[in-house]
Amino acid sequence: MPFIFGFAIAFLLVSAPSASGESWKAGVSVAKITPESSMWMAGYAARNKPSEGTAQDLFAKALALEDAAGSRMVVVTVDLIGIPRTLRKSIESRARQHFKLPPENLLLNASHTHCGPEFRVAGTPGDDAFSRDGQANLYGRKLEETLHKLIGESIATLQTATITRSFARCGFAMNRRLPVGNDFRNSPHPEGPVDHEVPVLKVSSADGKPRAILFGYACHNTTLGFYQFCGDYAGYAQEFLQADHGGAVALFLTGCGGDQNPYPRGTLDLAKAHGRTLATAVNAALGNTMRPLGGTIRCALAEVDLPYGPLPTREQLKSRLGSKDQYEARHAGRLLEKLEKGETVPSSYPYPVQAIRLGGDDIIIALGGEVVVDYALNFKKDFPPGRLWVAGYSNDVMGYIPSRRVLKEGGYEGGGAMRFSSSHPGPWDESVEDKISNKVRDLMTLVKP
Numbered sequence: 001m002p003f004i005f006g007f008a009i010a011f012l013l014v015s016a017p018s019a020s021g022e023s024w025k026a027g028v029s030v031a032k033i034t035p036e037s038s039m040w041m042a043g044y045a046a047r048n049k050p051s052e053g054t055a056q057d058l059f060a061k062a063l064a065l066e067d068a069a070g071s072r073m074v075v076v077t078v079d080l081i082g083i084p085r086t087l088r089k090s091i092e093s094r095a096r097q098h099f100k101l102p103p104e105n106l107l108l109n110a111s112h113t114h115c116g117p118e119f120r121v122a123g124t125p126g127d128d129a130f131s132r133d134g135q136a137n138l139y140g141r142k143l144e145e146t147l148h149k150l151i152g153e154s155i156a157t158l159q160t161a162t163i164t165r166s167f168a169r170c171g172f173a174m175n176r177r178l179p180v181g182n183d184f185r186n187s188p189h190p191e192g193p194v195d196h197e198v199p200v201l202k203v204s205s206a207d208g209k210p211r212a213i214l215f216g217y218a219c220h221n222t223t224l225g226f227y228q229f230c231g232d233y234a235g236y237a238q239e240f241l242q243a244d245h246g247g248a249v250a251l252f253l254t255g256c257g258g259d260q261n262p263y264p265r266g267t268l269d270l271a272k273a274h275g276r277t278l279a280t281a282v283n284a285a286l287g288n289t290m291r292p293l294g295g296t297i298r299c300a301l302a303e304v305d306l307p308y309g310p311l312p313t314r315e316q317l318k319s320r321l322g323s324k325d326q327y328e329a330r331h332a333g334r335l336l337e338k339l340e341k342g343e344t345v346p347s348s349y350p351y352p353v354q355a356i357r358l359g360g361d362d363i364i365i366a367l368g369g370e371v372v373v374d375y376a377l378n379f380k381k382d383f384p385p386g387r388l389w390v391a392g393y394s395n396d397v398m399g400y401i402p403s404r405r406v407l408k409e410g411g412y413e414g415g416g417a418m419r420f421s422s423s424h425p426g427p428w429d430e431s432v433e434d435k436i437s438n439k440v441r442d443l444m445t446l447v448k449p
Contacts, residue, residue, distance in 0.1 A: 236275025
């Protein structure tokens with residue numbers, strides 16, 4: 001299927017004011033982002049060849065919301081591995097300039113499918129390790145143009161709408177950090193922490209029919225590992241929901257699934273089954289009493305410098321060059337190359353944190369990176385069920401974000417995955433969870449009604 005850039009399907013969302021008496025507006029747009037030719041795929045370091053066809057098309061979608069006071073926000077979702085920091089920065093700058101949209105009022109989220117293309121935007125840190133050829137950079141440039149146009153289309157089609165909220169639960173996600181001796185194996189751990197909540201936001205037309213459905217789930221989008229483009233379970237959940245609701249646009253907002261996997265996994269049939277299961281949970285939420293949103297949109301966005309742990313010395317890096325782990329050896333080699341060029345190894349990373357209040361009591365916390373489930377569970381302790389929506393994989397996907405518990409335990413999510421990136425010199429410092437949590441609390445005070 002061709003990769004269609006700049007083509008958007010715009011839906012006019014027309015409805016009565018919400019039951020609370022507040023008037024909302026909404027607009028939504030969609031564009032296909034399936035690569036037009038074979039490309040190297042993202043997500044698994046062991047891949048050894050480019051893609052071989054398409055099982056399901058990939059999409060980018062934008063949902064614009066406007067409250068009675070005229071405050072706007074836009075949620076953009078993509079069926080891709082992640083959002084590079086450079087893409088986020090460029091998109092927010094252009095959206096501010098062309099659409100008067102403040103950066104804090106723009107949320108970008110990736111489904112983290114491992115069956116999408118490998119791409120880079122404007123020299124993203126680490127692109128030397130992953131860009132196979134000019135295809136990756138070309139795709140990234142076209143993707144930026146598509147997302148910019150999507151945002152504009154969603155804003156241009158703003159019309160009055162009823163917006164309601166509810167939630168349900170879905171059970172195929174399971175913790176994947178199985179304790180084995182002093183280590184952790186990537187394997188089903190049914191006793192580990194999970195977040196099975198499925199938050200749902202519905203945009204309805206005048207006759208009560210849904211025109212857009214935004215939903216989330218905290219689980220890695222990794223049922224599949226084959227060489228075909230596919231949105232995995234999240235893609236199929238969106239596809240099924242759109243069929244169930246007469247073509248309403250379904251948008252998936254990935255939760256804190258850094259240490260969660262879909263089980264069982266490994267086949268296309270299982271990806272479809274998990275997608276159907278998740279879509280059924282969304283339908284259950286839609287069948288419940290939906291709470292109308294009132295009040296206003298309030299957004300806040302900030303970056304917090306996340307420190308790395310003790311940086312490796314030159315001698316330590318040289319000793320790792322002989323490691324039997326090829327990824328550890330390559331990681332050491334890249335860092336040594338930087339040092340030999342006189343470049344500085346970073347001691348911290350600018351991490352994005354976003355808080356959005358929709359109406360009175362409904363909050364979305366959007367965190368960058370592959371966030372483990374502890375963050376969502378801890379934040380939700382202070383809120384009634386269904387009131388707090390915590391998303392990971394938002395605005396920048398730079399690596400795993402472990403909690404203090406996971407960092408101390410170690411394993412892949414606790415720091416082992418850092419060796420696959422030339423951007424990170426090593427694991428995070430143990431203060432990471434506190435720094436993120438403190439920043440979230442700061443932003444929450446800024447979005448109070």
